[in-house]
Amino acid sequence: MAKSMIVKKHEHDAGEVEFIHAEKAESVRSMMRSDDQFFRFAEKIKTLGDPTRLKILFALSQAELCVCDIANLLCVSNSLISHHLRLLKTMRLVRYRREGKMAFYVLDDEHIRNIFTEGFNHIEE
Amino acid sequence: MAKSMIVKKHEHDAGEVEFIHAEKAESVRSMMRSDDQFFRFAEKIKTLGDPTRLKILFALSQAELCVCDIANLLCVSNSLISHHLRLLKTMRLVRYRREGKMAFYVLDDEHIRNIFTEGFNHIEE
DNA sequence: TATACGATTGAATATATGTTCAACTGTTTA
DNA sequence: TAAACAGTTGAACATATATTCAATCGTATA
Numbered sequence: 001m002a003k004s005m006i007v008k009k010h011e012h013d014a015g016e017v018e019f020i021h022a023e024k025a026e027s028v029r030s031m032m033r034s035d036d037q038f039f040r041f042a043e044k045i046k047t048l049g050d051p052t053r054l055k056i057l058f059a060l061s062q063a064e065l066c067v068c069d070i071a072n073l074l075c076v077s078n079s080l081i082s083h084h085l086r087l088l089k090t091m092r093l094v095r096y097r098r099e100g101k102m103a104f105y106v107l108d109d110e111h112i113r114n115i116f117t118e119g120f121n122h123i124e125e
Numbered sequence: 126m127a128k129s130m131i132v133k134k135h136e137h138d139a140g141e142v143e144f145i146h147a148e149k150a151e152s153v154r155s156m157m158r159s160d161d162q163f164f165r166f167a168e169k170i171k172t173l174g175d176p177t178r179l180k181i182l183f184a185l186s187q188a189e190l191c192v193c194d195i196a197n198l199l200c201v202s203n204s205l206i207s208h209h210l211r212l213l214k215t216m217r218l219v220r221y222r223r224e225g226k227m228a229f230y231v232l233d234d235e236h237i238r239n240i241f242t243e244g245f246n247h248i249e250e
Numbered sequence: 251t252a253t254a255c256g257a258t259t260g261a262a263t264a265t266a267t268g269t270t271c272a273a274c275t276g277t278t279t280a
Numbered sequence: 281t282a283a284a285c286a287g288t289t290g291a292a293c294a295t296a297t298a299t300t301c302a303a304t305c306g307t308a309t310a
Contacts, residue, residue, distance in 0.1 A: 025194045028187040038176040046174035051167040062153045069150045
């Protein structure tokens, strides 16, 4: 109903953080990992959170493929595949080998291979 | 060295897609899942690809907590937690229960609980 | 009943991210 | 040696996403 009325916050001693359920919350706090660990973990997961990259990884879990064939397979540009492969390479999820003017990529992460071979929609993260 | 010279593309019969390594590529193509499956899978993974949500899920894997305590625990606003919880609820990763003016949330996904209890940095997706 | 409080919501913002495009590299081959 | 080709790169763009802020809801309480 009414809004923006005068507000007089309940003054609380210091600037200390107050939990409503102190015991439980403190116990959880003691289990918490560092910000950095959560951040890095999230970065790794993000790498997998894109349909195009998932397709690439799935394809590379089936066979060693050159950039060109991956692009045709997914019906997208060479350039796009190359961009994604760079990221996947940085994250050490794929490995590559040069042969003449071609570059052959393979999946280089057994955990991801398992996700795909173990049914895909079955485990589903 | 030089650039933008006249280009005469090698004309190839029809508009058919051509693989460089036809046999391998066709075999991989036959294993491919639908766009929709990749898309939905990626959506689920994306939900986990954020540090704040990971922290929330980890906290809720340790105990049932109210929004307010989660916010204090992570040193972020109530509002932010609420936004994230809505998404997590939509994705059926958390469950909640109302009690008076408070809402208590818990983790509602055993697979995620395993990821956390099995070492966190050990499996690391 | 008016105020406080926990929680939710929507709009606004800033930033991150996927995709496209054009230019370029290095290798092959005609 | 010049053209074709596989692949890479950086800038530009559009969209998605996380976070903030102010307003609001419903419940409790002084």
